[in-house]
Amino acid sequence: MNKLKVFAVLCLMSAAAYAGGYRVSTQSNKQLAMGHTGVAVVNSADVLFFNPAGLVHLESKLNVSAGGFGVFSDVKYQNESTGAFAETDSPVGTPFYVYASYAVSDSFAVGLGVYTPYGSTVTWPTDWEGSHLVNEIELQAIFIQPTISYQIFENVSLGVGATIAIGSVDFNRNASRSLTDEQGDRANVAISDSGVTGYGWNAGIMFTPNENLTIGFNYRSLIDIESTEGEATFSNFPNSPLAPSNGVQGFEATLPLPAEATLGVGYETGKWLFAFDYNRAFWSEYEDLDIIFENGTESINPREYKDASSYRLGVQYTATDALTLRAGYYFDESPVKSGLFAPETPRNDSNAYTFGLSYAFSPRWAIDASFLYVRFKQVTESYNAYADPGASPSPFSGTYKSRALVPGIGITYTM
Template identity: 60%
Template sequence: MKKVVSVFVLILVCAVTYAGGYRVSLQGNRSLAMGHTGVAVVNNAELAFFNPAGLVHLENKINLSAGGFGVFAEVAYQNAQFGDSASTEDNVGTPVYLYGSYKVSENFALGLAVYTPYGSTVEYPTDWAGSHLVNNIELQAIYVQPLFSWEVVKDRFSIGGGPILAIGGVEFNRNLSRNLTDLDGNRSNVTLDASGILEFGWSVGALLNLDNEDKWKLGFNYRSLIDVEVEAGDGEATFANVPNSPLAPVPNGTFDFTASLPLPAEWTVGLSYKPNEKWLFAFDYNYAEWSAYESLDIDFLNADGSVALQSLNPRNYKNASTYRFGAQYSPSSKLDLRLGYYFDESPVQSGFFAPETPRNDSHGFTTGFTYNINEKFAIDASFLYLRFEEIDASYDFFTETNGQTAPFRGTYKSSVFSPGIGISYKL
C-alpha cells in the first residue's frame, strides 16, 4: 500500500481542463467509460468519489481502485478580422485517482479517496494575440478524503461521506497589457506562483434501493464548495520587462499577492437499472454551482502590505448542468464492455469567454472495458473523446489603462481525447 501511494504521488501531475470551467471529469476508468456516471452504480471502489454511500454495498472486505488518464487537449484560436491565429501547446495532462474501502462490519465501511477534480493547463505561444489575458496557466487541486459508509436500512438505504482536504496550486503568466514593453520591446508580464495551499470541504452521499430485486437504484451525492484563498506569503508574483519609469503600473520584482479561486459545489442525482446479469444502465444529472466564480481578483502587495496594483477580472460564471448516460454489457464473467455519452454545459456566459478556460458546451463520447484477470485483479480501461463546436466568442471585460474596455474576440475550437487505464483489486 505504501509503495502504491508513493508511485501515485510521483506521477501526480496536474490535469488538463476538459470539462466545463476547470472541472476535470476523469475520476475513474469504469465510470468514465459509462459517460462518467456512477452515483447509483455499485461497481468498485470508484464509489468513493461518486457516492461513498455505496461503499458499504461492495461485496468484498477490501476494495482498491487506482488509475490514470493521458489527456491530450488542444485549443485553436483565430481572428479573421486581423489575421491572428494561435494554438495551445500539446500538453499531456495525467490526472490520477486512488480509492480504497475497508468493510469494518456488515453495515459499515471506511474509505479513502485521492483525486483531482479541478485543474487546468493551457499554454499559448508567448505574446500571442490574447497574451494580455493569459500566456499560460497551470491550476491544480488535489482532494484527499477519508470516508465512511453506513447502511442505515438493510438492503434499502445507506449514506456516506467525509471531510475533504484540498491541496491547491497555481502558476499563471500573462502580459500586463496589450502593448507595454521595456525599452528593447520585451513585453511586460507577470507570473503568479503559489502551491501547497490547504483548504477544507466535505462530501456526502446517499443510496436507495428502489426495489427488492436489486434492479433499480437511486443515488445522490453532494460535494461542498472549497474556496482556495491565496494569502500574502502563500506565493509570489514576479513582474518582468517592466520599463524603468514611475509611470509604469508597477516596478520589476517580486510581490506578495492575494487571490481567491472557488472550486464549486456540485451535486449529482443518478439512477441505475440492472435488468439482468449482463446489462446495466445508468443516468446521472450533475449540477455544478459555478456562480461562485464571479471574478478573479488579484491584489499585488507592497512590502508594507498596501496594495501596489489590483487586477480585476470578471468571470460571472453561471451554474451548469451535465447529463450523463452509460451502459455496460457483460458477455462473460471475464469481461465488461461499456459505452457512454454526456452533454456538458459550459458555465461561461456570453461576453466572458476568457482564453485561460476556453470552454464551450461539449459532447463527451466514452467507451471502455474491464478485464478480470482473476478473482482479485481486474484491468480497467477507458477512452474519452470530447467534441466541442467551433464558437465565436469574446471576453469583453479587459480594461485598458485609459479606463476603456477592449474586448478580445475570436473563434475557438477545442479538441480533447483521453485514454485511461486503471486497476481494481478486491479481497
C-alpha cells in the first residue's frame, strides 16, 4: 500500500528541469540530490565546482570524488494544424566529474576538477518536420579547473580557479525545407569540430558567521568556444550551378558558454542541513549562432537568449553514521525568448525534483547516488527567424513535451 502511494505521488509530480539552454547541471551526485545547491555547502571535494572558497573548509587532508550520470531525455513535437509529429531518439548523455583537493595547511588548499557543465544531445528523426532547423546536435564541453582556496579571515575564505574548456560540436540539419538532389534526398549540411579550447576563470567567497550558518557567492566567467578548424560537409545537393557544391569545407562559428553567478546560504542543525541557492546565468551573451562557411556563404541563426535565473532548495539528513539522505527541488527559468524557440534546445521553464543518498562503506570510502527528474510543462511555441533561401520567413511552430531522467552514481574518498 505504501509503495503504491509512493508510486502515485511520484507520478503526480507533474511539474518538471536541467538548466536552461545547453547548460547541464550535473556537477555532483551529492549536490544534485539537493537540488544542485552547493555554493554554501561543504560536503566534499565537489565544492571545488560550486564554490572554490569552500575547499579550505574540508576536514580531510586529501579529498577525491568522482561520478557520472546517465541523461535519458525525450522530446516530443507535434503540430495540431498539420498533424505532424516527431519524437527524439537521443543517445544517453553521460556527464561526469572528478574533483581532488589537498590541504596544504589549515588555511590553504589546492584542488583540481574536471567536469562537463555544458552539453546537449538531441536527435530528431532524419528529415523530420523541423529538419531545416536541426536533425541532430551534439555539444559537449569538458572543463579543467585548477583551484586554490585561502582562509583570509577567521570567518571568510576565498577561492579562485582558472578554467580551461575543451569543446566539441556536431550539428546536422537540412539545407532548406524542401531542396533535394535528383534522387529526392534532402540536401544537408553537417558541421563538426572537436578539441576547441577556451579559457575563463572563476572565483568564490565563503562567509561563516557561526558554525551553523554559511553564506557563499561564486562567479564563473564567460568562455567563448570559437570554432575555426572544423569541417562542414555539404551532401545531397543537386548538381547545379544554382545550388552549393557537395563536399567538405571549413567554417567558423562561436558558441558562448555564458557567465553565471550564484549566491546561497547553508544552515546546519543537528542531523539536518538546509541549502538555498539563487543562480543567474548570463545567457544574453548568446545572440546568434552564425556559421560562416569557407566559400563565403553564411548561415545566420538568431537566438537572442535572455539572462535566466534558477532557484534551488536542498536538504540533507544524516540518518545513520553510514547513511546520508538528500532531497531537493529547483525551478529553472528558460533563457529562450518566445518566438525564438528552436528545436535544437527545446526547453522551457522547468521544475525539477531530486533525491539521493550516500552510503559510507568505511571511514574513507562512500558511494553517492542521485536521481533527477525533469518534466517540462507542455509548451506551444515557434521559431520565427527562419526563411528558406530567397523566401519570406516561415515560422516553425508546434507543441513540445519534454522530460529528462538523470540517475547518477559516484564515489568519494577521503584521507
